[in-house]
């Protein structure tokens with residue numbers, strides 16, 4: 001997908017405003033526009049990757065996972081939090097740029113489906 005037509009590439013480029021939670025060389029975390037919990041951030045790679053299915057770069061995978069945990073610490077989610085990667089159509093992925101949801105700030109229940 002060309003970067004300019006991708007919503008999250010445009011957020012990463014600063015063309016569309018977002019509320020940054022964490023910014024590093026490789027990843028960006030920003031608040032979800034429709035939060036499903038008191039704290040709800042999305043962690044994305046700065047470079048375009050369609051979904052977790054296409055993620056083959058182990059180093060980038062590490063950056064994403066560590067950034068998610070750092071977001072949880074920054075958001076003070078000591079009581080717990082959840083990481084979700086909706087992937088492709090059956091996974092309910094709506095934005096075609098890999099993103100990890102970091103959710104917390106309330107008890108999230110046991111469901112495995114989308115929050």
Ligand code: AMP
Nearest residue numbers: 018031032033034035086092093094095
């Ligand atoms: P998914 O269903 O896993 O693809 O999640 C996409 C998420 O992106 C949803 O939770 C949306 O609320 C969120 N979202 C869509 N547009 C924006 C935006 N401009 N800024 C922040 N979050 C967004």
Ligand code: ZN
Nearest residue numbers: 006009048097
């Ligand atoms: Zn993109």
